[in-house]
Amino acid sequence: MAITVFTLARTRKLFSVVVLSGIYSFLMATVLVALDAVDVAMTEASVGAGISTVLLLAALSLCRSEEAKPVYKPWLPLAVSVTTGALLIYGAMGLPNFGDADAPMHRNVVPRYMQNEVEVPNVVTAVLASFRGYDTLGETTVVFTAGVGLIALLRRRKNNEPAKPSRQDSI
Amino acid sequence: MKDDLVFRVVGKLLIPFTLLFAIYVQFFGDFGPGGGFQAGVIIAAAIIFYALIHGLETTRRIMPDWVVEAMLASGVLIYAGVGVAGLLLGGNYLDYNVLDHDAVLGQHRGIFWVEVGVATTVSSVMVKIYYMFASRGGSEGEP
Amino acid sequence: MIGHFTYIITVFLMVAGLFIVIARSNLIKKLIGLSIFQTSVYLLYITPGKLVGGTAPIISPNYTIYSNPLPHVLILTAIVVGVATLALGLALTVRIREAYDTIEEDEILACDENPTTAPDTEQSA
Numbered sequence: 471m472a473i474t475v476f477t478l479a480r481t482r483k484l485f486s487v488v489v490l491s492g493i494y495s496f497l498m499a500t501v502l503v504a505l506d507a508v509d510v511a512m513t514e515a516s517v518g519a520g521i522s523t524v525l526l527l528a529a530l531s532l533c534r535s536e537e538a539k540p541v542y543k544p545w546l547p548l549a550v551s552v553t554t555g556a557l558l559i560y561g562a563m564g565l566p567n568f569g570d571a572d573a574p575m576h577r578n579v580v581p582r583y584m585q586n587e588v589e590v591p592n593v594v595t596a597v598l599a600s601f602r603g604y605d606t607l608g609e610t611t612v613v614f615t616a617g618v619g620l621i622a623l624l625r626r627r628k629n630n631e632p633a634k635p636s637r638q639d640s641i
Numbered sequence: 642m643k644d645d646l647v648f649r650v651v652g653k654l655l656i657p658f659t660l661l662f663a664i665y666v667q668f669f670g671d672f673g674p675g676g677g678f679q680a681g682v683i684i685a686a687a688i689i690f691y692a693l694i695h696g697l698e699t700t701r702r703i704m705p706d707w708v709v710e711a712m713l714a715s716g717v718l719i720y721a722g723v724g725v726a727g728l729l730l731g732g733n734y735l736d737y738n739v740l741d742h743d744a745v746l747g748q749h750r751g752i753f754w755v756e757v758g759v760a761t762t763v764s765s766v767m768v769k770i771y772y773m774f775a776s777r778g779g780s781e782g783e784p
Numbered sequence: 785m786i787g788h789f790t791y792i793i794t795v796f797l798m799v800a801g802l803f804i805v806i807a808r809s810n811l812i813k814k815l816i817g818l819s820i821f822q823t824s825v826y827l828l829y830i831t832p833g834k835l836v837g838g839t840a841p842i843i844s845p846n847y848t849i850y851s852n853p854l855p856h857v858l859i860l861t862a863i864v865v866g867v868a869t870l871a872l873g874l875a876l877t878v879r880i881r882e883a884y885d886t887i888e889e890d891e892i893l894a895c896d897e898n899p900t901t902a903p904d905t906e907q908s909a
Contacts, residue, residue, distance in 0.1 A: 471797065472793075472796060472797070472800075475797060475800045475801075475820060476800070478804070478816070478820075479800065479803065479804050479807075479808070479817075484810070484812055484813070487812075487813060487816060488816075491816050491819065491820075494820065494823070495823070498823050498826075498827075501827070502826075502830065505830050505831060505833075505834045505851075506834055506838060506839060506840045506841075506851040507830050507833075507834075507840070507851070507855075507856050507859075508674040508840045508842075509674045509675070509676065509679075509856055509860060510826070510830065510856050510859050510860055510863070511674075512666075512674050512675065512679050513678055513679055513682070513860055513863050513864070514823075514826070514863055516679055516682040516683060516686065517678075517682055517863055517864065517867050518819075518823070518863070518867075520682065520686050521682055521685065521686065521767055521867055522819065522867055522870060524689060524771065525770060525771075525774065525867075525870065525871055525874055526812065526815075526816070526870075526874070528771065528774035528775060528874075529774060529812065529874040529875075529877060529878055530812065532774070532777060532878050532881065533812065533877065533878065533881045544803075544807035547803055547806045547807035548803065548807070550806065551799045551800075551802050551803040551806070551807075552799070554799060554802060555795050555796065555798070555799035558795045558798065558799075559791065559792060559795050562788060562791035562792075562794075562795060563788055563791075565788070565791060565832065576835075576852055579854065580852055580853070580854055583853065583854070584841075584843070584850065584853075589745050589748075589749075590671045590672075590748070590749070590752065591671065591672050591842050591843045591844065592670060592671055592672060592673060592674070592675075592676075592841075592842050592843075593841040593842065593843060593850070593853040594674075594676075594841055594853045594856045594857055594860070595670045595671055595675075595676045595752065595756075596671075596752070597853055597854065597857045598676065598857050598860065598861075599676075599677075599751070599752040599755045599756060600737060600748055600751065600752055602857060603724075603735045603755065604735065605857075605861060606720075606755065606759065606861070607720055607721070607724070607735070609861045609864060609865060610716065610717055610720055610758065610759050610762050610763075611717060612864075612865050612868060613762055613763055613766050613864060613865075613868050614713060614714070614716070614717045614762055614766065615868075616766065616868035616869070616871055616872055617713050617762075617765070617766035617769050617770070618713075619872055619875075620769065620770055620773055620871060620872060620875050621710075621769065621773065623872075623875040623876065623879060624773040624774070624777055624875050624878065624879075625773075626776070626777075672842070673842060674840070674842070678860060678863075678864055763864065766868070770871050773875070774874075774875075774878070777878065
């Protein structure tokens, strides 16, 4: 995945960038299956490598498909990124080890969820729809709002004039 | 693209099975991986595939704009409606225990309807996004 | 150090996404960098939840140890919200393209600063 991201940062043809991002999503879904997160892997594969790639290609067909040559060398952003990365790694050393069963995240609410009082075997669906139903209501509203915002942004005029505004100098 | 024989045949084979798989993922979200979001996205993927093969106009005749927009709103309304039903039957908002005589069956019923609402909204949003992007490119010249 | 190697990978992906966002001026590439950043955050949440020897959190009588299901729920929501944000960002990019005829950030800023040399448009929408 690191190779994919590195190539993505350096490629200038935007079509290859979109395909690389689809490959990246598939690799991420595979890694998620290896981490026992099967629901998340299914969602990431379908949303990231399916819908996301279609949307990017659709937007790309409406824009120019090549990135302009960068004007100046990106030393400052590189320095900022490396510094941020170093600080984050230093901070992450305080977090629990990989596979540690004694971490605090396994102790507070999860034992109660896993006792399965709703008798639905898939605990993720039970938590999503029943124990944390409010969050899912909020998320559905967010998706709905995105759809409405999109309609507001991209709708055409009904009287057949092209939506592309005419060019004139701003006074 | 609909004059290409390979696409038409593959589409005829794949799209019904994809829709069936989406319904399977939706209803077996209780017993295996799956649930509302995944099913909604898979339904939208099948419809977008059909639109890619046969063109936007044909797809608009099968699923017109007002159907998609109605599904968009009704998904959220179903979800909120389950909550209000909990209120009307005497419990709290979004309380599933009061939806049936047995608390566990009430939970199952509540989870079922909630997932249906989520899948409806998610699938119609994805299809609407594709409609908007694809119909925008009508009068744009390709640079 | 060995126990924390997953965090190092996550931070590398996060920094790569951040670099793409701040160093490239093409709007679509910035959006893709943002989505890479988001996927690295998903990894950050899910890796501590995995227990060695556990299995997926679907309760069945054959297994006793399960991975933690709580991060899965949060990340599921985050993925769907992420794609909604990506769709809105792309819609804005398309509108910018129609208004300014370019999607490079420096050219857009140049258009804004001197409106007489490169004509931009009056919106009547």
